[in-house]
Amino acid sequence: MKTLNVRKSLAIVSAAALLVGATALAIPTAGAAAAAPTCKTDVKTNVETCTGALSNGAVYEIRVPHANFHGSMYFWAHGFRPTYAYPGYTPPNGKTVEELTPFSANTGKNITSQMLASGRAVAAFDRKTNGGYNWNAAESIPLMKELVDIAKAKYASSLKKVIIYGSSGAGPLITGFNETYPGVADASGMMAGATNVSAALRTGCDLFYLLSVFADPNIKGCAAFGAAKGVNGHMLALQQLGLAGAVLTAWSKNLGAPALEYPAAIKPYGIPQRSALLLIGLLGGLPTKSSHMDGITTNTVIAEQSINSTVAILENFQDALGTATFTGQSIGEITGAGFYDNTKTDFSSLLTDEDAARFNLGLSGDDGINLMLGALKAAPRITGTPASVANYANLYQPTYASTTPMVLLSNEADRLVLVGNAVQYNDRAQAAYQARLDKWNAQTGVKKGAKPQPNTLSIYAITPETYTKYTAAGLPDLAGAPAVSGVGHQSFTVKQSMTWVALMEISAYAGRVPSATVAQKYLAKTPYLSSDLDFRPGELKYEK
């Protein structure tokens, strides 16, 4: 890791991060009725584009390929964007629709042309007000409903199926929409969706805390978020990110070999920084693969697979912290400062036996593990503010009561919205479906109501088996092209995205997600989409 450099702290925020908008989905009534759209048809392509503004002034756009439109319209919601401007970033202004269809961070392309070419209509709106805490479910759900109503009115005869889909921080919008307006969407989808914001943020807060224990006691992390609001609070939050980034930069040098300086109790034992880095990553459930590190390949410098995974965690870490920073500050403004409390956290329990064995060498063996966990147990904890902690505990969670088909698409090594979000959502939704089915089956005599249908399918983009490349000096090449699949956030190939789109459409027409056989047929034809419908590439560390 001698010359590995973490990315600039702020670079990460161009990617999406998490945000849920309110402690509960209190859906406001839509404002004044929106004006009818202004439409124009391209005579060459026969694609009609309609634009207009929703009742709050937010702009929207609809495109319909009349030449081959077969009735499905997809309503897109992109992920979280930071609230305030900083060098190189300008918050959305609501004057344009930033994303009409899913955009891939890796390829730099959306799939608008492919969707239109395949006879699917597309639609999206964007916010009027800037930034994070305004891009929330409470505000967006009625706006999305407005847009659906506008489209239905305009295309009353040809629009047959409504599909609501979104990415990343739009997760609560999608699930909340289905709960608020059951039956409006025929199917829905989440791409790298944040499904359990509070659990994910708690892990992010843990990451800051663990760095403070093992590297820099000046890091306050989530304890500092929400203390101030507005631009000032935003900048104070970024200071925390900067402190943590400095630690990662320091640890990335000299192959992470220098001994830990903190906590003082373990300083004499010479545990290398990289062992603490690996431990922290594992406690947080960060992916052990990254854009350039496959977790397998070794050479003379990366002498063992767990070292490869340590570099992967390093590569993922800064972005994960960025997510925690922007989410944490935004949520802190809602819940009040002091929402993070780890006085009852048993960090030892977050390291699985399997990980302790698999990464034993990187963790400096059982001795290293025991020393670090022992030091962690003895370290001072963060005590939250009761009211804020309570508010945090009440953040929105999906009810899983919706029966609208939902298809999730995730990268196995997403560094921003950990793949455990999708895994956990799938688990809970499948359990809810099973409970509905059991209840229906338990009826005696003539059964009332329609038989519940399976309504959740979670699919995963996977990485190639190996893809780490090395420089002439034998160091991992972190500047080259990332893995072709399975890494990054909202980074999917066009083919992967279109398979997801197709599976949502099948669900919309069938009223249930495709059977395993059907789904696997589609997945098998798409490079690097796993056909394993029981795949679990990661788990969130917390329930809430």
Add this chain to the structure above:
Amino acid sequence: MKIRASLTRRVIGRATTVTAGIAISALALSALPANAANDPGVTDSEIVLGMQLPQTGPASPGYNKVDDAMRAYFDYVNSKGGVYGRKIRLEVKDDTYKTGLTITTASSLINKEKVFAFIGSVGTQTHLSVVKDINRRGIPDLFVNSGYSGLYTTPSKYPTTFGGLGTYVSEAKILGKYMKATFTTEKIGILYQTDDFGRNTVAGLATAGYTFEARKTAATFVAGTQAGGLDAQMTQLKDNNVDVVVVGAVASAYAAAVASANKIGYKPKKWVVISVGSDATTFQTILYTKGIPLASSAALLAGTITSSHAPAPSDATDEFVIAFKKINTDFNKGPDKNWDNNVLQGMNIAYQMTELLVNVGKTGVTRKNVISYLEKNGSSITSAGFAPLGYSATSHVAYTGFWVGAYDATTALKPVGATRQMWTTDSDAGPVTELTWTRPAIGADSLPKGFSAK
């Protein structure tokens, strides 16, 4: 989060009426396969089993013979018509002992090869990287070639995993008892890897009354670092006047330790090595790659104390050895079919698996039945082992007993006494006692009792 859902189980069903052409094709594709009632990997004519192990790479010597031996025995069974007419096919993946690769090879065995069960997978760390997932899916994970007790002593944690070896804990307890009786005045020290293997060894010796002093009589290393030599550890033990060195580590570490001791002129009176670490083939192959001729490495191994649950491969009078040697000669198509302990272990596991398939019956080959059978009746599964299997609803530990032996100058393991004495114990704090159990005879024609091809 304990809720889990097997989509394949819950989602299968007929597709509802659809209106789009795209969905019509979906309907056609959702038809169930003809053998939907069978678990994956089982048809009327075949049973597919999966295994992963290091076939190549630094950790492969010795171990890379186990799969060929297993396949040879299954080929022999197939030549007799298979179990109730079902041929056994063994699909093997090379994980090179890299856990990241084990995850992908396991996925391939599950999703592409559609194996009915995992069998005989080699390696503790590698297997721990996939065991949770294998269990979550309800796939039988049988006769695992790891002695780590944590895989087997709490069946509620890994309900589908069953051992293929005795545990390191019980082995260390039995070796400890032998040491107490034999080395009454010698100073005992230990070299162990600071992971599950080493932890098990230390725990077992502790019940025998041995404790060690860190950085004095206890020398440690992190598994994976032994390739660079263990000079510091050997120097430490030498400086602390350790007479008898117990090794709780893999064979490459034992080889490195012997090489380092040799290099610094340290000649402990005895090496006492957990069996996995003293495999003669592995030991000699590793030293050979370091330039030490086979004759010299045999001399270095000579006198090493270890233990075994099975007959020594050199035991020309043992009926299992005789039978398996012949099958190995006739059916082993691997690159190195030289008869040794690894081949014996592979054959033995395949024999046990065949017996299991015989015993669950022609219509009983389901994952659920296999697990249930092993928990209820698994202790009666026969094999070359001189101790019964410890399988029950509360334990998935395999062999419950060992005999203690020493390598001679020809790398043959011979009992330390005039005759082979079996000892038994648990993987906890129970006593070590003499085992008086008679091994059932090998079945007719080297096939398990009750075997039928129809």
